[in-house]
Amino acid sequence: MTGPISLTAAGDCFITRRLPEQAPQAAQLKQFLSQADVRFANLEVTAHHREGTPSPVSGGTWAMAAPDVLDDIAYYGFNLLNGATNHALDYLYGGLEATERYVRERGFKYAGTGAHLADASAPAYLETANGRVAMIACTSTFHDSWTAGEQGRDLPGRPGVNPLRYHTVHRVSRADMEALRQIADKTDVNADANLAVKEGFLPPPEGKTLKLGHMAFEEGAPGGTVRYPHAADEHRLMEKVKEAKRQADLVLVSIHSHEMEGEDKARPADFHQEIAHTLVDAGADSIISHGPHILRGIELYKGRPIFYSLGNFIFQNDTVTHLPPDFFQKYQLDERASVADALDVRSDYGRKGLGVNPDVWRSVLPYWEMEQGELTALSLYPIELGYSLPRYRKGWPAFSRDKNTLEHLQALSEPFGTDIIIHPNGTGEVKI
Structure with a gap:
């Protein structure tokens, strides 16, 4: 290592549209993100040219976008992507395999899915000027049939996600x-x-x-x-962390988890907290979580940051271009209905759902530094995603100076004993 490793992370990138040309807000974010050695994002969509078959179940919306949206993810500067989500097999194996291909063609380091369990659970390694970084990725939110399977002595493994049951x-x-x-x-x-x-x-x-x-x-x-973690999944994740710890300067674990405490989406489930602590004990240097599309608190456990949810970075689930018949049938719509008709009915014509929840449209970008495995600084930069815009325009991130976002995160982090200072310029700092 030649110095501290700097990291930044974005939450869910549910991207279904191309970035507008000459977007100054995107350029500002690109400049900010480029300062970090490690630039993580959660890829919340499958990216392919209808190369998969719609699954009979989905993560809520059958999440598909054209592969060129990945060029916009690259424009922002992200170099490390999570693929293990509740949407990873919305288009079954064809969509999974095509997404992996298009992601890797663009040079991203990518983890959490694979042709079998060994691939899905394998660490991804990112080489930076200041050290080597490993990431293991998993999800606790998925259909049972989406679990990646182990290779047999005489049978191939099953494609899927690295599960955290x-x-x-x-x-x-x-x-x-x-x-x-x-x-x-x-x-x-x-x-x-x-x-x-x-x-x-x-x-x-x-x-x-x-x-x-x-x-x-x-x-x-x-x-x-x-709730408590599945023993085999817990053991596999611990072993992968221990392996990566011997092969890299820093080890990150990405956890996609929608599960909550009771009916409070802002509170992580008990097993989520338990596995996060267990993996830090095993050697993980940071836990990066995402999934519920809203912010959750930040914990410093043994000096390692645990982000229980980073909310959204890009959120465009209302501009998917295709949906299977299953979606229309769910809302009692016939074959003449359009995607716009289905989205209208789902949201009760803009009166309910994620589109009208202001917490979905605000988040933070953390920026932290670690030296010899120790956290030395952690700053927080609020963003907003255009809550008041029409659904076909909202969802792109921009820096925000609204202190309410950080005050909200202060309250969410207080139960974990985390102290967040809000500076006059609208940024935050976690007291180490």
Whole structure:
């Protein structure tokens, strides 16, 4: 290393339009981002010329854009991209493979998906003037069928995402547990699972957990819901961090996670916090999270920054050009309906959804420096994405001097013990 490694990171890039020519706001952001050695972004769309088949399920919107939007991602200066998201297989294997091809043709370092689990979980390495940086990427939000599969001795692996699965257990009182057992005995809610165990298609249940359909309950106090990481996924991620730690000066982990605490989207799920701490303990130097399309708090754990969500950098989910019949059928629209018709109905004609949530349209760009693995500085630069504009124009980022964004982030970060100073020029600084 010849000096401290500087890093910046953007949240979700749900990009579906080309950047306007001679956009001064984009030039300002490009200049800012170019100062950092590491310039991370989360790629929230598949990028291809309809080279995939629409999946029967999607991340909400079937996220597809023409590959040339990647040239605009490159214009901003990003050099490290996450691919493990809840949209990665919106267009199944064809869309996944085409996106990977177009991304790598443009020279991005890219992680989180692959032809099999070994590829999807492998670190991506970025060479910088001040040191080598590794990134491992995963997602906790995805359809079960999208999980990348391991290679067999005589069969190929399955393309997909590097998964961060989790278990959910609902803790209830003894009286509630007995009531649930009675429900299970009096109904056929567990009939399929019970028969599968008898016939050997499922292993017998372990421990004192009661399954009720797809939900698991256990007796305990206090009552509530707890989630914890899937043991195999946790182990694989830890081993990849330990491997990368021996091969690079800094190790980053990208986590795409929509899961929340209760019904509060601004609070990360318990398993998200647990795995972030575990991976820092294993050697990760920064955790960069994204997914819920809003900001979440920042934590400094053992001197390493954990960004629980960086919100959006580019958000244009209302200007996709194509949607499969499944989307139209979901909103009771026939084959004569257009994409604009479907988007109108989904948003109740602009009265609900992400488009009317102001938190979706404000975020921050962090800029931090690490030397010999230690955090030495962390600054925060607010951005806004055009909340008041029509849906076909909003979604491009610009620097903002609105102190409300940083005050909001202060409040979100306070439970983690993080102190954010807001400077008169509208930027923020995390006290190290």
